[in-house]
Amino acid sequence: MKFLHTMLRVGDLQRAIDFYTQVLGMQLLRRSENPEYKYSLAFLGFAGGNPGQAEIELTWNWGVHDYEHGNAYGHIALGVPDVYAACEKIQAAGGKVTRAAGPVRGGRTVIAFVVDPDGYQIELVERAETAAGQN
């Protein structure tokens, strides 16, 4: 079995695509429309997406512009070689850091959290092997 994607429902598909591409640096891999069931999809990821990398599937239900996340959703994690530098780059691109870079509480791994336009938290985890050309 292989991990393919995580699906997030968003209130504005282009706003979300702009965030994941322009702020987080993902590629827009493909889009589709389903007029019968009135929704649109956008798949985004790094390095071409599946099968080598998992993807994010953004779902927009036509006419629906916001969702309640409740208290269940946690985060999606992205590996980066330098969390401090990634936070600076994200902030410079207009992104919001909700937990500053630093060692995880009670541990040593450097993490940070940013939030997407729909309020989904995204964790940045420092992993040397994710440096350019190594993923």
Ligand SMILES: C[C@@H](O)C(=O)SC[C@H](NC(=O)CC[C@H](N)C(=O)O)C(=O)NCC(=O)O
């Ligand atoms: C392409 C594949 O990865 C999908 O996830 S599409 C699956 C399809 N999605 C939707 O219908 C999205 C809109 C829906 N209103 C929602 O908000 O989830 C799906 O779930 N189909 C159900 C089925 O039984 O086919």
Ligand code: NI
């Ligand atoms: Ni799906």
